Each structure stands twice: as structure tokens, then as C-alpha cells.
Amino acid sequence: MVGGFVVDGMLGKLCRWLRMLGYDVVYLGGNGSDDELIRLASEQSKILLTRDFPLYRKALKMGLKAIYIDSGILEEQLKQVALNCGIKLSIPLYGSRCPICNHPLRMCSKEDVEGKIPKRVAESSNLFWVCDGCGKVYWIGRHWRDIMAKLRKVQLEVEGKGKSYL
Incomplete structure (x- = not known):
């Protein structure tokens, strides 16, 4: 079970989508330093998602779970997270979170x-x-139908791939 994510400032759109999927996602925007992101991921036992390769390496050296997101395309980002964390890309009727503020x-x-x-x-x-x-x-x-279609498309790609980026 994934306990949630800490997402760096370059992944705001991914953050919102993960919240819709029901995940607790900490996002500081451009205000979070690398040390702050690492501290939050460590203290809250969350997976760090980052587009910053040096931050990714630093997190791994500190024993944290981290995923380097190498694409700027949302669908590819969702695919990387799904493949690495084993999450299903579907929005729950109960348990979704606000994409804006992260409240249930x-x-x-x-x-x-x-x-x-x-x-x-x-x-x-x-x-x-x-x-x-x-x-x-x-x-x-x-808008909901467009979101669901995008998630279904990416989920099918994930199920066809079966490999991890780690």
C-alpha cells in the first residue's frame, strides 16, 4: 500500500492527478527546498517524486523511496508512478482527494x-x-469523461508493459 507522495515543484499537474486518484500528496510548489522535500518524505514515510536527478540520488543515498520522473508528459509520468508503485489509475467514488488542497x-x-x-x-x-x-x-x-478516458488509456499501457523504471 502506498502511503502517499512528496512531489517537487516541477510536478504540479501530476500532483493534482494523484490526489484525484485518492493519494495523499504533499506539494510545496516552487517554495520547497531539496532538504525540505527530503525531510517531509522521511518524516511522513512518503515516496519522493522528482524531476531533479541530483535530488533523486540524494534521497536514495539517504535510504528514502524515490522515483525520478524523466518525462514532462503527464501520461508518461502517471505510467512511471503506476509501474513503480503498483497503483491502479482509477478515481475512487469514495476516498478521492481535492486536487487543489489535498483534503479528502x-x-x-x-x-x-x-x-x-x-x-x-x-x-x-x-x-x-x-x-x-x-x-x-x-x-x-x-471534463470527468476526458479524465477517465486518459486514465484508462494509460492503465492499459501499464498493464501491457509490466516493467519497472527502477
């Missing part, structure tokens, strides 16, 4: 989010999630 999302009723969503969404959707951290509301819409 809570499924709620349409009544709970009235006034916080567009009228057309209220008329066409029945599943809603709210973040108690930042207040953002999520629902299944066109």
Missing part, C-alpha cells in the same frame, strides 16, 4: 451544494463531492 472529498447530496453549482449542473448531475478544506464542489461532467 466528501460525497454529498444535490441539496448540500445548491447555490454553489451552476443551474445546468444541478439539472443534469446527481453525484457531487465537496472539499471541506477549500469548499470546492466537484461533479461528473464532460
Whole structure:
């Protein structure tokens, strides 16, 4: 079981996607020094994901779990993480996290989010999630279908590869 990730400032998009998949992901943006990222990964027993090869090597020398992400393409990044960590690339209905602030999302009723969503969404959707951290509301819409298609495509590639980048 993967306990979560610490992600460097070059992997913000990957961070958001991993949170949607339900993983606890620490992301400091461009404000985190290498030492801070290593400290957080160590203290929280998380896997360090980085595009910075010297940081990756330093983490390994310190006995930390780390993955060097060698691609700038999101699909390739997801594939590397899935192959190295054995994670499934699917968004859980229960247990997803807010891509913005990392708080767990809570499924709620349409009544709970009235006034916080567009009228057309209220008329066409029945599943809603709210973040108690930042207040953002999520629902299944066109964007969701695009996300799911991308995840399915990458998951199929992962299942066909069966090799590790480590």
C-alpha cells in the first residue's frame, strides 16, 4: 500500500492527478527546498517524486523511496508512478482527494451544494463531492469523461508493459 507522495515543484499537474486518484500528496510548489522535500518524505514515510536527478540520488543515498520522473508528459509520468508503485489509475467514488488542497472529498447530496453549482449542473448531475478544506464542489461532467478516458488509456499501457523504471 502506498502511503502517499512528496512531489517537487516541477510536478504540479501530476500532483493534482494523484490526489484525484485518492493519494495523499504533499506539494510545496516552487517554495520547497531539496532538504525540505527530503525531510517531509522521511518524516511522513512518503515516496519522493522528482524531476531533479541530483535530488533523486540524494534521497536514495539517504535510504528514502524515490522515483525520478524523466518525462514532462503527464501520461508518461502517471505510467512511471503506476509501474513503480503498483497503483491502479482509477478515481475512487469514495476516498478521492481535492486536487487543489489535498483534503479528502466528501460525497454529498444535490441539496448540500445548491447555490454553489451552476443551474445546468444541478439539472443534469446527481453525484457531487465537496472539499471541506477549500469548499470546492466537484461533479461528473464532460471534463470527468476526458479524465477517465486518459486514465484508462494509460492503465492499459501499464498493464501491457509490466516493467519497472527502477
